[in-house]
Amino acid sequence: MTAPLPEAPLLEARGLAKTYLTPRTAFRPPGRVAAVAGVDVTLEAGASLGLVGESGCGKSTLARLLLRLVPLSGGSIRFAGQDITDLSERAMRRLRRRMQLIHQNPSAALDPRLTVMSAVAEPLRIQGIARGRALHDRVAALLAEVGLPGDFLHRHPHELSGGQKQRVCIARALALEPQLVVLDEPTSALDVSVQAQILDFLGALRRQRGLSYLFISHNLAVVRQVCERVAVMYLGRIVEEGPAAEVLERPQHPYTRALLASVPRLGVAGVAAAAPGDPPNPADPPPGCAFHPRCLVAEPACRTTAPALNFARGEDHRVACHVAARRGLPEMTETT
Amino acid sequence: MTTLLEIADYRLAFDTFDGTHHVLDGIDLRLDAGETLGVVGETGCGKSVLARSLLQLNPSPPARVVSGAIRFRGEDLLRLEEAALRRLRGRAIAMVFQDPASYLNPLLAVATQMEDAIRGQDSAAGGRPRPRRAARALAAELLSAVGLPEPQRLLASHPHQLSGGMRQRVLIAMALAGEPALLVADEPTTALDVTVQAQVLALIDGLVRARGLALMLISHDLGVVSASCARVAVMYAGTVVEEAPTPELIARPLHPYAQGLIAAVPDLGRPEAKPRGMPGSIPSLLHPPSGCRFHPRCPLASERCRVEKPLRRTLLPGRSVACHHATP
Amino acid sequence: MADVLPVEAASAGVSGGRGRKWRLAAWLLGRSFSSRLGLALVVLVVGLALAGPWIVPYPDDVAGAVNLARKLQPPSAAHWFGTDEVGNDILTRVIVGARLSLLVGIGIMLAAAGIGVPLGILAGMSSGRLRETIMRLTDMFLSVPGLVLAIAIVAALGPGIGNAMVALVLVWWPGYVRLAEAKALSIREEPYIEAARVAGASRLRILWRHVLPNSLSPLIVKMSMDIGQAILAVASLGFIGLGAKPPTPEWGAMIAIARGYLPEWWWYALFPGLAIYLSVLGFNLLGDGLRDILDPRSHRG
Numbered sequence: 001m002t003a004p005l006p007e008a009p010l011l012e013a014r015g016l017a018k019t020y021l022t023p024r025t026a027f028r029p030p031g032r033v034a035a036v037a038g039v040d041v042t043l044e045a046g047a048s049l050g051l052v053g054e055s056g057c058g059k060s061t062l063a064r065l066l067l068r069l070v071p072l073s074g075g076s077i078r079f080a081g082q083d084i085t086d087l088s089e090r091a092m093r094r095l096r097r098r099m100q101l102i103h104q105n106p107s108a109a110l111d112p113r114l115t116v117m118s119a120v121a122e123p124l125r126i127q128g129i130a131r132g133r134a135l136h137d138r139v140a141a142l143l144a145e146v147g148l149p150g151d152f153l154h155r156h157p158h159e160l161s162g163g164q165k166q167r168v169c170i171a172r173a174l175a176l177e178p179q180l181v182v183l184d185e186p187t188s189a190l191d192v193s194v195q196a197q198i199l200d201f202l203g204a205l206r207r208q209r210g211l212s213y214l215f216i217s218h219n220l221a222v223v224r225q226v227c228e229r230v231a232v233m234y235l236g237r238i239v240e241e242g243p244a245a246e247v248l249e250r251p252q253h254p255y256t257r258a259l260l261a262s263v264p265r266l267g268v269a270g271v272a273a274a275a276p277g278d279p280p281n282p283a284d285p286p287p288g289c290a291f292h293p294r295c296l297v298a299e300p301a302c303r304t305t306a307p308a309l310n311f312a313r314g315e316d317h318r319v320a321c322h323v324a325a326r327r328g329l330p331e332m333t334e335t336t
Numbered sequence: 337m338t339t340l341l342e343i344a345d346y347r348l349a350f351d352t353f354d355g356t357h358h359v360l361d362g363i364d365l366r367l368d369a370g371e372t373l374g375v376v377g378e379t380g381c382g383k384s385v386l387a388r389s390l391l392q393l394n395p396s397p398p399a400r401v402v403s404g405a406i407r408f409r410g411e412d413l414l415r416l417e418e419a420a421l422r423r424l425r426g427r428a429i430a431m432v433f434q435d436p437a438s439y440l441n442p443l444l445a446v447a448t449q450m451e452d453a454i455r456g457q458d459s460a461a462g463g464r465p466r467p468r469r470a471a472r473a474l475a476a477e478l479l480s481a482v483g484l485p486e487p488q489r490l491l492a493s494h495p496h497q498l499s500g501g502m503r504q505r506v507l508i509a510m511a512l513a514g515e516p517a518l519l520v521a522d523e524p525t526t527a528l529d530v531t532v533q534a535q536v537l538a539l540i541d542g543l544v545r546a547r548g549l550a551l552m553l554i555s556h557d558l559g560v561v562s563a564s565c566a567r568v569a570v571m572y573a574g575t576v577v578e579e580a581p582t583p584e585l586i587a588r589p590l591h592p593y594a595q596g597l598i599a600a601v602p603d604l605g606r607p608e609a610k611p612r613g614m615p616g617s618i619p620s621l622l623h624p625p626s627g628c629r630f631h632p633r634c635p636l637a638s639e640r641c642r643v644e645k646p647l648r649r650t651l652l653p654g655r656s657v658a659c660h661h662a663t664p
Numbered sequence: 665m666a667d668v669l670p671v672e673a674a675s676a677g678v679s680g681g682r683g684r685k686w687r688l689a690a691w692l693l694g695r696s697f698s699s700r701l702g703l704a705l706v707v708l709v710v711g712l713a714l715a716g717p718w719i720v721p722y723p724d725d726v727a728g729a730v731n732l733a734r735k736l737q738p739p740s741a742a743h744w745f746g747t748d749e750v751g752n753d754i755l756t757r758v759i760v761g762a763r764l765s766l767l768v769g770i771g772i773m774l775a776a777a778g779i780g781v782p783l784g785i786l787a788g789m790s791s792g793r794l795r796e797t798i799m800r801l802t803d804m805f806l807s808v809p810g811l812v813l814a815i816a817i818v819a820a821l822g823p824g825i826g827n828a829m830v831a832l833v834l835v836w837w838p839g840y841v842r843l844a845e846a847k848a849l850s851i852r853e854e855p856y857i858e859a860a861r862v863a864g865a866s867r868l869r870i871l872w873r874h875v876l877p878n879s880l881s882p883l884i885v886k887m888s889m890d891i892g893q894a895i896l897a898v899a900s901l902g903f904i905g906l907g908a909k910p911p912t913p914e915w916g917a918m919i920a921i922a923r924g925y926l927p928e929w930w931w932y933a934l935f936p937g938l939a940i941y942l943s944v945l946g947f948n949l950l951g952d953g954l955r956d957i958l959d960p961r962s963h964r965g
Contacts, residue, residue, distance in 0.1 A: 195613075224604060248607075259530060279499075
């Protein structure tokens with residue numbers, strides 16, 4: 001195995017694409033759905049990147065592409081300096097130690113028939129890391145680390161609360177001491193008071209273990225809290241990307257602005273319906289910029305040409321919008 | 337304003353194999369005509385069960401009313417016959433739910449389902465159902481009222497051809513068919529994307545104003561309640577712990593649970609304020625804590641809280657709190 | 665780290681324990697009269713099958729002794745179910761028949777499930793040619809009425825209880841493929857399967873550790889009901905002379921002979937018939953009861 005070069009990013013993906021074929025039915029010819037259409041992702045070791053967007057924007061598919069859980073339709077992935085684009089299934093199984101996934105719904109992510117002990121021990125058994133007494137001690141230590149008492153070892157998932165189940169999932173992911181953790185909406189199935197606990201814990205964990213996070217969420221406030229960088233996805237593409245504070249406080253793309261304006265704020269009556277209509281159907285994407293049918297500042301060019309992701313404000317903040325690239329959008333006002 | 341809905345000391349239990357779950361423990365709430373009330377709380381606090389109680393939609397068994405009354409325009413819903421309840425459903429109180437897809441029949445066109453709903457309301461009112469043609473005209477009108485363009489085309493389509501937001505609008509349109517006085521919305525936007533949620537909340541807001549509807553909005557999301565409701569009741573483990581005008585609750589919650597809940601919400605407007613979690617987890621309703629049900633998690637808990645259940649008392653005009661230690 | 669993530673109170677969550685599962689099962693089973701009846705009938709049949717040779721009043725009649733002096737006697741204190749055309753006690757032969765029927769029913773079910781379930785789960789977890797092959801083969805078998813096919817197979821192999829069982833297994837396994845495939849198809853979309861892949865699990869491990877155990881509930885229900893159906897099918901083959909040969913005390917074969925003595929000597933056909941009816945009913949009702957227990961949705965009640 002080659003040691004990663006110190007300056008190489010932990011995860012680097014270029015031009016990732018995933019196209020699903022919809023099956024032919026009696027009423028419809030087979031179709032092509034581009035769930036992810038040419039996305040670049042760079043994640044430095046120890047960094048955390050938030051991926052936000054609405055349902056169907058391709059964020060979950062992108063995460064599974066990066067983990068090589070679904071076959072790629074195009075693009076390449078390098079992990080810790082190694083090209084893993086065409087790595088065999090067998091080789092990927094060994095590599096799984098270093099890249100883990102936390103699911104959205106902990107109730108579904110735990111096999112209902114396995115006890116907490118078996119669930120947390122499974123990765124250790126599979127990877128041949130520990131067995132017997134050592135395995136038991138290791139699992140107990142992991143449970144303690146995620147704040148669960150030892151007598152949980154022999155419980156089944158249905159005996160645990162949502163927050164407790166998510167802790168078990170985190171313990172399971174930590175068992176293999178990964179470098180990269182992909183978190184797919186890790187708190188959206190949890191109550192807000194539990195969410196705050198888990199987010200705090202995830203933050204501390206990253207600092208202590210030097211983990212890298214790819215954090216998928218539809219909740220902008222959560223991403224703002226956890227991530228240094230954020231990428232906004234719309235219909236399979238990244239439309240805006242940059243430091244979290246910069247993107248969420250000075251958004252350049254009209255879609256990012258609409259997202260931010262749509263979030264209800266505590267103590268503010270009413271919300272602005274800032275993007276009319278529904279997110280488009282990936283099987284039938286609009287021509288040009290995918291957002292133009294809902295965009296309040298769209299120009300004729302937006303209907304024909306898809307904008308590229310270009311630098312907007314400074315070196316670090318990129319946006320895929322004709323209007324923002326040419327003249328910039330006026331500052332957002334805090335009237336929502 | 338006249339009192340439209342009054343829930344008085346309502347207690348509901350679920351009888352299961354494990355024993356009796358005390359799901360609602362003495363709920364007192366009032367709603368005037370045209371008023372908007374948000375009910376907010378976390379999983380298992382009983383907010384959805386409460387909403388369903390208004391139309392007696394909780395399956396029984398296991399649900400069992402222990403005591404109390406739910407009076408709508410002075411009439412106790414808990415004492416009504418099924419036939420009288422049917423007249424009330426939709427015509428006086430209409431309801432929209434979290435998951436719009438499961439409340440539409442996938443095999444029937446939108447037109448058929450809306451016509452059936454409208455004609456069903458006619459028969460429930462004791463009259464003859466209007467002809468399908470007239471029902472369809474009203475359906476189109478209602479769809480326009482909920483902001484759906486091209487109602488005729490929409491009526492001809494099937495639910496799977498609609499987006500989640502459109503389905504929820506169709507269900508809201510159907511809820512309006514009986515010209516209800518009270519709309520009960522149980523997590524109406526939870527399954528929707530945030531941009532679509534904003535549209536639906538704006539729609540509900542507009543309907544409430546234009547039609548003088550009273551609104552009871554059930555949500556786990558303080559932001560949603562804050563955006564849509566003038567008054568808010570915070571529920572915890574089957575009790576209402578605090579009720580207040582929304583801006584006052586957000587600005588200065590008085591109950592320790594309400595304080596914890598608000599402190600846990602990450603707020604985009606205040607990124608520097610780090611959300612704080614609450615220790616512990618929701619108590620079992622099978623063996624609820626003695627005294628104040630929040631006391632095991634409460635930073636202020638004293639001996640009194642362990643033994644004596646706090647009654648909700650008015651601390652400030654329009655604000656009541658169920659806590660021994662809360663001060664105005 | 666405990667300062668970051670507050671330690672959970674051990675009592676939090678759903679009250680649990682090993683005992684609860686069994687108590688809940690007993691409660692769910694006891695809640696419905698038909699489940700209790702099914703369980704009682706199955707216990708009765710199994711009890712008779714186990715104790716049969718030791719409790720029968722006329723052990724000599726088991727193998728088919730000839731005692732023409734007491735042939736075709738109606739039910740009486742000495743012969744509760746009457747006697748048959750060679751003077752054998754029908755009660756004795758019905759009780760002993762329980763063991764044969766039960767063994768045959770369980771044997772057919774186990775063999776059919778043993779073939780069908782692995783094939784079904786394999787089909788559900790794979791895609792492309794393998795899945796197509798398995799499923800089309802299954803469809804071929806399922807498109808012919810099972811009993812008719814079984815009759816054809818026994819006719820080819822020659823009559824006898826062993827061949828009847830082989831024939832019934834051959835027509836029975838496709839039902840298990842169907843059910844196991846449908847279940848595996850839904851389970852493979854579960855996030856916990858993806859979670860196992862993320863842990864590095866191989867396909868075989870996922871199949872064995874996660875898909876199979878989680879597919880078992882509907883299969884157990886089907887297995888219970890199939891024991892009853894297999895008893896019925898073996899009796900049917902015995903009735904048309906393709907199964908057990910007299911004097912083997914097999915219920916279907918007994919009815920086949922008794923048919924000639926109807927209606928005058930009614931008890932000869934009635935009691936073996938009742939035995940078939942009650943054991944099939946018992947396994948069906950028990951299957952329904954098991955469905956209630958194994959279906960997580962019923963637990964909320």
